[in-house]
Amino acid sequence: MTEQKYITAWCSVFNNKVAKNGMQLFDGKTVSIDEFVVGVYKYLQVQYPKFYKMDNLSKLGWLATEVLLKDNIEKGSYAPEQIAVVLANANASLDSDLRYLASVKDGASPALFVYTLPNIVIGEICIRNGFKGENTFYIAAHFDAAMMYRQVSETMGHKAEVCVCGWVDVFGEDYKAVLFLVETHKEGIPFSETNLKKLFESN
Amino acid sequence: MINGQYTDSPIYVAGAGIICAIGNNVGECITSFEHGAAGMGAMTYLNSVHKELPVAEVKYNNEELAAMANMPVNASRTALLSCIAAREALADAGIENIRGLRSGFISANTVGGMDKSEQFFETFTANRDAGRLRNVNNHECGSITEMVAEQLNLRDQVTTISTACSSSANAIFYAARLIRHGLLDVAVAGGTDALTKFTLNGFNTLMILDKEYCRPFDDTRAGLNLGEGAGYVVLVSEKVAASLQHIYCRFSGYNNSNDAYHQTASSPDGTGSYLAMQGALKKAKLQPADIDYINLHGTGTQNNDNAEGTAITRLFAPHVPRVSSTKSFTGHTLGASGGIEAVFSALSVKHGYVYPNLRFETPMKELQLMPETSFVKNVPLQHVLSNSFGFGGNCTSLIFSKA
Numbered sequence: 369m370t371e372q373k374y375i376t377a378w379c380s381v382f383n384n385k386v387a388k389n390g391m392q393l394f395d396g397k398t399v400s401i402d403e404f405v406v407g408v409y410k411y412l413q414v415q416y417p418k419f420y421k422m423d424n425l426s427k428l429g430w431l432a433t434e435v436l437l438k439d440n441i442e443k444g445s446y447a448p449e450q451i452a453v454v455l456a457n458a459n460a461s462l463d464s465d466l467r468y469l470a471s472v473k474d475g476a477s478p479a480l481f482v483y484t485l486p487n488i489v490i491g492e493i494c495i496r497n498g499f500k501g502e503n504t505f506y507i508a509a510h511f512d513a514a515m516m517y518r519q520v521s522e523t524m525g526h527k528a529e530v531c532v533c534g535w536v537d538v539f540g541e542d543y544k545a546v547l548f549l550v551e552t553h554k555e556g557i558p559f560s561e562t563n564l565k566k567l568f569e570s571n
Numbered sequence: 572m573i574n575g576q577y578t579d580s581p582i583y584v585a586g587a588g589i590i591c592a593i594g595n596n597v598g599e600c601i602t603s604f605e606h607g608a609a610g611m612g613a614m615t616y617l618n619s620v621h622k623e624l625p626v627a628e629v630k631y632n633n634e635e636l637a638a639m640a641n642m643p644v645n646a647s648r649t650a651l652l653s654c655i656a657a658r659e660a661l662a663d664a665g666i667e668n669i670r671g672l673r674s675g676f677i678s679a680n681t682v683g684g685m686d687k688s689e690q691f692f693e694t695f696t697a698n699r700d701a702g703r704l705r706n707v708n709n710h711e712c713g714s715i716t717e718m719v720a721e722q723l724n725l726r727d728q729v730t731t732i733s734t735a736c737s738s739s740a741n742a743i744f745y746a747a748r749l750i751r752h753g754l755l756d757v758a759v760a761g762g763t764d765a766l767t768k769f770t771l772n773g774f775n776t777l778m779i780l781d782k783e784y785c786r787p788f789d790d791t792r793a794g795l796n797l798g799e800g801a802g803y804v805v806l807v808s809e810k811v812a813a814s815l816q817h818i819y820c821r822f823s824g825y826n827n828s829n830d831a832y833h834q835t836a837s838s839p840d841g842t843g844s845y846l847a848m849q850g851a852l853k854k855a856k857l858q859p860a861d862i863d864y865i866n867l868h869g870t871g872t873q874n875n876d877n878a879e880g881t882a883i884t885r886l887f888a889p890h891v892p893r894v895s896s897t898k899s900f901t902g903h904t905l906g907a908s909g910g911i912e913a914v915f916s917a918l919s920v921k922h923g924y925v926y927p928n929l930r931f932e933t934p935m936k937e938l939q940l941m942p943e944t945s946f947v948k949n950v951p952l953q954h955v956l957s958n959s960f961g962f963g964g965n966c967t968s969l970i971f972s973k974a
Contacts, residue, residue: 476776482834491963495831 586664591800627902740909761910798902826850841882869896
């Protein structure tokens, strides 16, 4: 039997708002995604100049992870190898792919090119937090709670004690991030397909 | 997860095979080294608008390669190259009773069947009802490995590793681990990559392609030249090695480390490369002073050579061994480079070869590293280290030692 795991925190960044564990933290009230992500960054009051170089997918995933982990994971409480990341979305890196393609006319931009892969957002999250566990990025038309449950369970069946998982999707002005922190040895909402689905849809 | 019984027993290199811009087989490559004949030149086979960029192509079209590989002419060039080199490696190992052994094919690549997909794409974008679907059937990297494994009748463990430019170095050490865990007796391990527009355009976007022939570790270096090819070693267990007429060397150490610094660049102080070399030394139970020659990753980009050179200086100074980059001959063959350079390294241990680093004139200002510039034979080399560093900070070092 696999050990019962718990969702110890969840966070959503959607519709100009940021919420954690169902509580709204920030309302951007702005219209464009570009302004919104910078607004959230400023709200968080962190210093990470590299943030400005990221594409919107990485910015969104990075911000959501900052909110998710704040006050939940203390630095050093887990070995870097014990923290896994499993993400999914519908539009891969298409948002950056198209921006890159548009740049080709006037000399392709290396700064855009390096974001033309969906799993770069995982790299940015891992670099920021020093995570060295397994990580995977899936592309599916919709958030598939059953698949997410299966993949996270599989990943945590080996080395990982913690998993940051969920959905990070950006395409043009449409965006949505819903992330979950899953842990083995802490109480929370039981980690299950039903609860993933319920929490995802509550946002 | 590997659940076999792990033993620390030695792994041996029993066979080698290569096809690349400087030769269709191991013998031809060594002749090119002797003559100082580099493989890069004007673009001939790749259908790209960027004719200004020199490339290190295998000097045959797909029809000719298919005949050499004994494979269908519409197969991806990646598979054709793979089959030719892997078959040479297997024949070279000359394992007579291979059917009675557990044999695997661990092959790396980064482009898969992209060459065929590019053909499809051109037709398809002009007319959504056109394009031959068979040209995209083997787009995926693993598909290339499967096709070749079928040709070579290697069936017990067939898998593909794709970690950018360290792919085939990782394939080789994964194969060694499978043997050490008692899951295989023999593994053909290495990698393949054909030139495609996809890779050329990608590297061009990153502004790291030199319009001249590349100059690894030279102060005037301005980037890399892309190449293509395939390189494989045949790794065998101690038991199998004992039954063979000849072996090249022992595969004694390996490590993969990541500096998690940037999507494509190495950290300036070469943390990833340093950790990979240090880890491989530890695995081989060696000290830095034991290494006699380093086959550099040495791409010729500002970033790589600086980071790699810094890491080597940190780890080895004041006793830096002989170093050279064979990419000055073969170009950077990406997913194949670790395999090709593993073959060169195994030959170094066996025959005492030190390869020249072509076009080296001026040492880098920051580092006083002087690569070898002429081909030398019969140098007593006990331990040779081969570096392969990939995008994503994926750094791998392999060590080959006298058997």
